[in-house]
Structures are given as C-alpha cells and as structure tokens.
Amino acid sequence: MAKDKTIYTCNACGGSTPRWLGKCPNCGAWNSLIESVPEAASGGKNRLSSPQGYAGLANAQPVTPLSAIEAQDVARTPSGIEELDRVLGGGVVEGGVVLIGGDPGIGKSTLLLQAMDALHRAGLPTLYVTGEESGAQVALRSRRLGIDGSQVNLLAEIQLEKILATVEATQPAVVVIDSIQTTYSDQLTSAPGSVAQVRECAAHLTRMAKSTGVTVILVGHVTKEGALAGPRVLEHMVDTVLYFEGDTHSPHRLIRAIKNRFGAVNEIGVFAMTEKGLKGVSNPSAIFLSQHSEPVPGSCVMVTLEGTRPLLVEIQALVDSAGPAARRLSVGLDKDRLAMLLAVLNRHAGVACADQDVFVNAVGGVRINEPAADLAVMLSITSSLRGKPLPKGFFAFGEVGLAGEVRPAPRGQDRLKEAAKLGFTVAVVPKANVPKKAIPGLTIHPVERVDEAINVVRAIN
Numbered sequence: 263m264a265k266d267k268t269i270y271t272c273n274a275c276g277g278s279t280p281r282w283l284g285k286c287p288n289c290g291a292w293n294s295l296i297e298s299v300p301e302a303a304s305g306g307k308n309r310l311s312s313p314q315g316y317a318g319l320a321n322a323q324p325v326t327p328l329s330a331i332e333a334q335d336v337a338r339t340p341s342g343i344e345e346l347d348r349v350l351g352g353g354v355v356e357g358g359v360v361l362i363g364g365d366p367g368i369g370k371s372t373l374l375l376q377a378m379d380a381l382h383r384a385g386l387p388t389l390y391v392t393g394e395e396s397g398a399q400v401a402l403r404s405r406r407l408g409i410d411g412s413q414v415n416l417l418a419e420i421q422l423e424k425i426l427a428t429v430e431a432t433q434p435a436v437v438v439i440d441s442i443q444t445t446y447s448d449q450l451t452s453a454p455g456s457v458a459q460v461r462e463c464a465a466h467l468t469r470m471a472k473s474t475g476v477t478v479i480l481v482g483h484v485t486k487e488g489a490l491a492g493p494r495v496l497e498h499m500v501d502t503v504l505y506f507e508g509d510t511h512s513p514h515r516l517i518r519a520i521k522n523r524f525g526a527v528n529e530i531g532v533f534a535m536t537e538k539g540l541k542g543v544s545n546p547s548a549i550f551l552s553q554h555s556e557p558v559p560g561s562c563v564m565v566t567l568e569g570t571r572p573l574l575v576e577i578q579a580l581v582d583s584a585g586p587a588a589r590r591l592s593v594g595l596d597k598d599r600l601a602m603l604l605a606v607l608n609r610h611a612g613v614a615c616a617d618q619d620v621f622v623n624a625v626g627g628v629r630i631n632e633p634a635a636d637l638a639v640m641l642s643i644t645s646s647l648r649g650k651p652l653p654k655g656f657f658a659f660g661e662v663g664l665a666g667e668v669r670p671a672p673r674g675q676d677r678l679k680e681a682a683k684l685g686f687t688v689a690v691v692p693k694a695n696v697p698k699k700a701i702p703g704l705t706i707h708p709v710e711r712v713d714e715a716i717n718v719v720r721a722i723n
Contacts, residue, residue: 270295276457276493298452336524339435342380345533345542346373348571349504349517351525354381354436357475358524359468361442361497362517363482363490364506369515370481371395373506373533373540374438375404378414381436389434393420393444407539420454422447422463426470434476439467441481443491455483460492468499497521509627514549515540516628519569529569547574547684550626556654560646563657563686564638565677566630572673572680574657576625577635579642584619594624595635603640603662610666611713613644634671636662637690637715644716653722655687658715660695666712670694678704688722690715 269278272295277288279295286294338353347353350360364370371392378388392400397418404412415432419425422445429437439445445463446454453459464480471478480500483491490497497503501523508515515533519525532546543549551563551574560579565572577595592600600622607613622639624630637660645652659677661669671677674695681689682704693708700706707722709715 268297271298271452271457272296273457273492274494276461276495296456298456298458338524339381339384339386341377342384343373343377343540343542345531346377346517349519349522349525349529349531350502351519351522351529354477354479355501355524356435356477357471358477358502359471359500360477360479360502360504361482361490361500362479362504362506363484365484365488368506368508369533369535369540370506371400371440372403372407373517374440374479374481375400375409375414376407376539378436378438379404379409379412382412382414386435387415387433389415389417389429389432389437390440391417391419391425391428391438392440393418394441406537420444420446422466426466429470429474429476436477436479438479439481441483442467442496443483455491457493461495464496464499507629512627514543514627526569530571530573546571547680550575550624550628552576552578552625557651557656559649559651560642562638562642562645562652563681564635564659565657565681566628566632566635566659567671567673567677572677573628574681574684574686575628575630575635577638577642578623578625579639579646580619580621581615581643581646582619582621584617588615588617589619589621591620592622594627594629595622595639596631599633599636600639602664603636604643606662606664606666606712607640607643610711611640611644611716613647613716615643615647618647632671633661633669634659636660637668637692637712640712641690641715641719644719650723652719653688655685656689656722657681657686658690660690660692660709660715662712668692668709668711668715678706690718 269280270282271278272286274291274294275289277286282295285292336355338355340347340353362370378390382388397416400416417428442460442464443455446459447462450458450462467478485491503521505518505520513535515535517531519527519529521527532543533540534543562577563574564577566575590600604615638658641658659671663669670692675697678701682701687703688705690707690709693710696706696708707718709718
C-alpha cells in the first residue's frame with residue numbers, strides 16, 4: 263500500500279516544504295514546521311495563465327471616485343465594560359471582527375462572558391461558541407462570576423459549517439468564537455489548529471460578518487514567545503487585534519489594542535481580577551506607583567502615554583557593586599536601550615557604572631515601549647548610585663539622544679496636567695515641552711541636556 267504523501271507547513275508564514283527542516287526557508291522561524299497532508303489540487307485549468315489574458319473571465323465592475331462616496335461615522339454599541347470599550351474605541355462595531363489573544367488562564371474567556379452578558383442585558387442577541395469547554399463548564403463559570411439568570415445563548419461546537427448554520431438560524435448581533443484554533447472545516451483535511459484551518463475558518467467568519475453585519479469576536483492562542491499562534495495573515499484579516507497582558511500571580515490585567523480600524527492603536531484598558539470576575543480600574547496610575555512614606559533612592563516617577571491615556575509609572579533602579587562581569591537587567595523596559603542610556607550617562611554626564619550591576623524595573627508589571635522614559639531611567643540610576651532620593655512629588659520624562667540631548671515627548675502638556683492632578687509638584691522635562699501657560703501647583707524645570715538635568719536635581723535637593 264502506497265504511503266500518503268506529506269508536506270511540512272510553517273505555523274508562522276504558511277509556507278511549505280517537502281521535508282522537515284529546523285528553520286523555515288521562507289520566513290526563517292525555528293521549529294515551526296508541522297507535518298500535514300497536502301490538499302487535493304483542483305482539476306480545472308488555470309484560465310488566468312491563458313494567452314487571451316483576462317478577457318471573458320468576468321465582467322468589468324464600475325468604479326467610484328472617493329469624493330463621490332459619502333463618509334459616515336461608524337455606529338458603536340457599548341459593551342457595558344468601560345475599560346474594554348476604551349480599547350475598542352467606544353464599543354463593538356456592526357460587522358466588525360475582533361481578535362483577542364493572551365496567555366492561558368489570563369482571563370480572556372472570563373472577560374468575554376461578562377461582556378456578552380452585559381450586551382444581552384442591553385438588548386442585543388448574543389451567541390457564545392465554545393470549542394474548548396463543555397456547556398456545563400461555561401455555566402459553572404457564569405455562576406462563579408455572579409452572572410445569575412444569564413440568557414446568553416451557548417453552543418459547544420468546533421465544526422465551522424455547523425457554527426455558520428447556527429448563526430444564520432439564530433441571527434445574533436454578537437458572536438464569540440472560543441477559540442479559532444479549535445475550529446475546523448470539513449472542506450479541508452488538515453487537523454484543527456493547522457495553518458490552513460485557522461486561515462480558512464477565519465476567512466469564512468470574516469466574510470460572514472461583513473455580509474450579515476454580525477460582530478464576531480475571535481479568541482486566539484499565543485505561542486510561548488507571546489505572539490498570536492497561526493499564520494500572520496490572521497491579524498491582517500480582522501479589524502481589531504487585542505492582547506491580554508499581565509502576570510498570573512498579580513491581580514491586575516492589561517488589555518492593549520495593537521490594531522484597530524475603528525479607533526486608536528496602543529490604547530490600554532486596566533482590570534483587576536476579583537472573585538466576581540474582572541473589574542475595570544478607574545485610576546490605573548495608583549497601580550503603577552509604589553506607596554513610599556518618604557522618598558527612597560533609585561525611584562523616579564515618569565508619565566507615559568498609552569493611546570490617549572497618560573499614566574504615571576514609577577521607575578525603580580538598583581545600582582550595586584558587580585562581580586567579575588557587570589550585569590544589566592531590565593523588567594518592563596528594553597534591555598538594549600538601558601545599555602545605551604548607561605553609555606550616554608558615562609560619556610555626557612560623567613556618571614560611570616561600568617563596574618556596577620544595574621537593575622531597572624517598571625512597577626506594576628507595565629511594559630513601557632516609548633523613549634520618553636529615558637530621562638526618568640537615567641535619573642533613577644543616578645539617584646541609586648549616589649544613595650540620594652529624588653525630591654518628594656518629583657517626576658520627569660523625555661527622550662535622550664546619543665549626543666546627550668533631551669528631546670521632547672509627544673503631548674507633553676497632557677502629561678504635565680495628569681501629574682499635577684495627582685498631586686505632583688516638581689518636574690524636569692524637555693525645554694520644548696514647557697507649556698506657555700503655567701500649571702497651578704507645578705514647578706517645571708526645563709532642560710536641554712542630560713548633564714543639565716542631573717545638575718538641576720542636585721540643586722533642588
């Protein structure tokens with residue numbers, strides 16, 4: 263009996279090879295090739311390659327100039343969870359497709375079950391499709407969350423054709439697919455979770471959403487590196503991509519928008535995990551600020567910008583004598599950028615840490631990606647090295663260049679106002695970020711270079 267022919271398909275890019283390789287030849291990903299059975303080729307001739315060209319393949323379609331198309335605002339329906347609505351741009355959109363990913367156990371299913379119940383209570387028919395749990399397990403979670411008497415329709419199914427038929431029969435306004443990796447189509451022979459199945463199932467669900475106006479929310483698995491599992495085209499197909507972040511040992515969770523066709527990207531929502539599910543945090547800056555009765559060395563507060571929301575985050579640094587090789591470790595900040603800032607400190611401010619271990623941490627588990635944290639990181643390192651705390655009510659922000667200059671941060675006035683609202687009184691900021699009108703209760707020290715910022719801090723102390 264002849265052996266069935268197999269191919270190896272890359273989980274990252276969808277490319278295939280006839281034999282297994284440690285590294286994908288198409289995208290360079292390691293250990294991403296999975297054995298699968300090739301799809302049967304269609305027997306029809308490829309008419310696109312005919313010498314006659316495209317004539318006769320299809321009728322030409324009319325085109326319309328952009329100026330003749332009426333632009334309309336997208337109608338949004340609030341989900342009933344304020345922090346989720348903030349990340350979505352105001353609520354769910356009719357016909358929109360949302361992809362939400364996160365680590366196992368982070369709270370994706372809990373949040374969506376709460377959101378679906380709130381939408382149903384607001385008058386929208388909903389459908390929750392679970393492929394990883396039984397109906398009894400989902401019902402048990404709803405009881406545990408205090409969602410008594412929920413009328414959310416539930417379907418435990420993983421076959422795509424049955425899911426689409428149920429959606430057509432029940433006509434819900436919002437559908438949750440938990441998860442896209444467990445869904446499969448009978449049209450393909452590959453196993454659920456394969457590149458082909460994930461791509462085709464997501465494409466069918468997206469077409470259904472656009473043609474019927476049903477809002478579809480897809481739950482996606484993530485790899486051990488934290489990226490969404492499956493082909494990259496999955497993120498291109500959907501309208502919104504959300505990432506659920508947080509430490510499972512911490513009660514706080516962050517949900518971040520990476521892509522949003524209907525709102526701002528990099529918007530952030532903050533939740534606290536309680537016995538009754540996820541609760542929105544109205545003042546997230548309180549999470550990221552440690553409670554010190556008196557200022558301590560190595561601590562500096564900065565104002566970061568997450569989408570449209572300014573957040574106050576405490577940067578902590580610890581400089582200690584090193585062993586044979588000095589270590590540089592950062593949590594919540596880029597390690598390579600930390601090494602660059604230490605070199606700038608040495609060259610342009612005369613603060614040498616070559617023989618010291620340097621540890622930097624962003625309090626609260628938040629990850630800071632913007633360069634506006636540079637000045638606060640450098641001031642916290644200097645404070646720890648000298649053993650002198652920064653003044654009470656002090657904060658700083660600004661990007662630092664390799665030449666030692668302090669560059670302005672975007673929306674500096676919003677950052678200053680947020681800090682003043684929370685009771686901070688002293689600021690060291692780039693000169694270009696100084697507002698034209700003074701902010702009551704806030705003393706601002708503008709600086710243009712790193713050494714100038716360190717001298718200003720010394721003078722204040």
